[in-house]
Amino acid sequence: MESEKSKPLVPKISLAAVVEGANVKIISIDPDMNVSGRLAELGIYPGETVKIIKNRKKGPVLVLVKDATFMLGRNMAEKIFVS
DSSP states (O other): OOOGGGSOOOOOEEGGGOOTTOEEEEEEEOTTOTTHHHHHHTTOSTTOEEEEEEOOSSSOEEEEETTEEEEEOHHHHTTEEEO
């Protein structure tokens, strides 16, 4: 069994900080968010890959998940961590 110290570090940033056109993998969602169940229903959960369609650094973030496009509020996007 690997110890915590031997696991490779994976850089993570918030979804709100990702540039348009990038494909990223969701690592985690802030556990304090009460919408993680709703996000999972939309296909937005750890392990899933999403593409950033629109991110103007202000306002909502438009993402493509599988074959569906969703607009996430910036506050919510800041609580979703990706690599």
